[in-house]
Amino acid sequence: MAFKKKTWSDRMVEYAGRRKLTNVSTKQAIICDVERSEGTVSKEGDAFSSQNMNDLEQRVADGFSEVKQTTDGLIQNLAGLPTVKAGITELTFSGGNTTLTHNAGFPDTNYAAMFLCDNVRMFPRMSTNLDGNKTTLSASAVNGAGAIANLDGKYRVMWIVARST
Known part of the structure; x- marks a missing residue:
């Protein structure tokens, strides 16, 4: 989709601060003008x-x-590539390493692999060890402090392997 x-358009009314108050016991209604009285404003914030x-x-x-x-x-x-396989899977990294078995069935290591992690601040830097059916990943990413850190734990990974021509 x-x-x-x-x-969006702003709501325009004749009396923006006016309210009708009804006493629940007597059902008597009165109309009041209400104004803000918030004390010291320490920060204005963004208007809606x-x-x-x-x-x-x-x-x-x-x-x-x-x-x-x-x-x-x-x-x-x-x-332009004759064979492309792709998927999304959850991989568990330990010390920055994991293995993706993609079963592409390529006869040799003549293919390219690309990986994106969806819960890493920046795309991880990954080196790969290729064979016809699996790719061993060694991955690191820039953490929030700007330092390079090995990936550890579970990550959802989008992967694409393509047979080069």
Whole structure:
């Protein structure tokens, strides 16, 4: 399903701070004007406005567009290759190493492999050891402090292996 932008508009009323109060016991209603009395404002924050919401919609739309362009580029780059296998799987890394068995059935090591982890801040740097049916990964990623760290634990990994021509 494609992302559909919504255009937000501000609500316009005659009396923005007016409220109707009804006494639940007597059912008598009175109309009051309510104004803010919040004391010292230590930080204004962002207003909930059509301008801010439309900006958010645009940023989300731009993000989806960027992902689509990247995906379309990958598909175009791989289109000329005679054999492509891909998938998403959960792999367990220990000390930065794991093995992906993709069963591509290539007769030799003449193929390329690409891997993306979805819960790593930046795409991991991976070196690979290839054979016809499996790829051994040695992976590290940039952690939040900017240091290189080995991947440990479970990660969902998108993988693509392509037989080079």
